[in-house]
Amino acid sequence: MESAIPSHLQTARSRHRRVPDDYAPPYPSFVARHKPAVTRVIMAYFGVQYHGEPTAAVAEALAQIAARFAGDNGPSHWDRAHYVDQAGFTNVVSVSYWDDAARFDAWFDGARETWTGGTPADGIGRFIEVLRPDVARYETLFSSPDRAEGVAVLADAMSGEVQEHAYWGGMRDRIPLSQTDAMAPRGEPRAVRDGARIRVVAHDNLCLIRSGQDWSDTEAAERKMYLDDVEPVLREGMDFLRDDGVAIGCYANRYMQVVDGAGRPTEKSYGQSWWKSLAALERWAESHPTHVKIFGAAMKYLMTLGPSAKLRLYHEVTVAAADEQFFEYLGCHDRTGMLGAVPLTVDSA
Template identity: 85%
Template sequence: MESAIPSHLQTARSRHRRVPDDYTPPYPSFVARHKPAVKSVTMAYFGAQYRGEPTAAATKALAGIATRFAGENGPTHWDRAQYVDQAGFTNVVSVAYWDDAARFDAFLPKARDAWTGSEPGAGVGRFIEVLRPRVERYETLFSSLGRPEGVAVLADGMSGEVQEHAYWGGMRDRIPLSQTDAMTPGGEPRVVRDGARIRVVAHDNLCLIRSGQDWSDTEASERKMYLDDVEPVLREGMDFLRDEGAPIGCYANRYMRVLDAGGAPTEKSYGQSWWKSLAALERWAESHPTHVRIFGAAMKYLSTLGPNAKLRLYHEVTVAAADEQFFEYLDCHERTGMLGAVSPWVAAELGSTGEAGRLAP
């Protein structure tokens, strides 16, 4: 049994784990292992937003960012997913990952100018949301080996079975910084306008989770059980966070379907949400009725199928320092991503009546 925290990041604890040293988890899980030379990673979300069917402008923009990803200093890995948000806009989000800070620094200026630097037009909003955490500030977890997702694709490999999982508080205990730091949020989000572009400056210890499901390997009875009994409960919880998450500390939530290279939906999905703090995410996970139902449905599913379950689950959780974040929006509606964290400013700027509208320059 390994620790989820790699040996080169282990240090004397001033904050204790939630379980004793002899704890044995009830089922196996694994984490991604980077080479010790990797000091930080970059997670960059490039989003396009439009109503209805894809327009020529949207298609061109999405093709353009894919071309840039394939070019000089592009990411080591990227994937694309889609969802319809609470305001009825389709959002197509291309998520790119780097483990070389210099390559990302060389990539971003031209990509940013092309993505959010032009004037709004043709009904397509665009946004860039970036975290650049040091490796001490994030963790991963996988239910099985053999198919890394997200930031784990950058890793050197996967661990053996790890100890810190299958209990409340496990995700905190897997983050190396938690050994010595409570990772408490500091400051309040604010807005910086740059012509038509709107930047949100968040706060210290902002939390991001990407939590995924892959049912592509399931067969008839298991697939039916997942799609009929588990996925609707998961969707209900994701919709709650999207529509009503702000009072409990969730700035924004996207429940997205992963797309293949041709733009068709795959049998993979993930929830991606921005939180005021890791503690707020933990409270929802441990005690809110929507997550209690998700957890109950998942446990019934897994206990019924046992080791024969072919559903693959994973997540990545990051708690980012203030200087590891970048959020920029162009011609997006006022509840897009981290714009939801500055809603009083949005209301004043738009004279908002509660209906979603575009942010004009």
């Protein structure tokens, strides 16, 4: 049994884990392992937003960012997903990952000006949301070690079975910084206008989670069980966070379906949300009725199927320092992403 925290990031604890040293989890889970030379990762979300049917301008924007990704210093991995937000707008989000900050920096300025520079296109919004955490500030978890998603695609390997999972508090215990730091939020988000663009300056220890489901390997009976018994409960919880999450510390939530290179829906989805703090995310997970219901449906599903279950689950959770964040919006409605966390009046840059 391995620790989820890699040996080169382990340190003397001033904050204790939630379980004793001899804790044995009831089922296996795995984490992504980067090479020790990797000190920082970048997670960059490029979104296009529109109402109604996609236009030629939407297709052009999506092709534009894909071409940028394929260019010099582009990401090592990216994927694309879409969802309909609380205002009825479709958002198509291309998520890109780097493990070399210098390469990202060389790439980003030109991509940013192309994506959110200039004036808003009629009826089309664009946004960029970036975290660039030190590797001590994030964790991953996978139900299976043989198919990486998200930032884990950049990892050198998957771990063996890890100890810190299947209990409330495991998410925090897998983040290396949690050994010595409570990772409490400091400050409040504010908006700054830069021409037609609005930047959101967030606060220290903002939390991001991407939590995914892959049912592409399931056979007919299991697929029906997931889609009939689990997915509707998951969607209900995701919709609650999307519509009413601000009151419990969730600034924004997207429940997205992954699409393929041609824009067709796949049998993969993920929730992606911005939280005031890791503690707020933990409180929702542990005690809010919407997540208790999700957890109950998932446990019933997994207990029914046991080891034969082919549903794959994963997540990545980041607690970012203030200087590791970038949020920018052009022509988007005022509940888009982190815009929903700030007053409608904004300062000038």
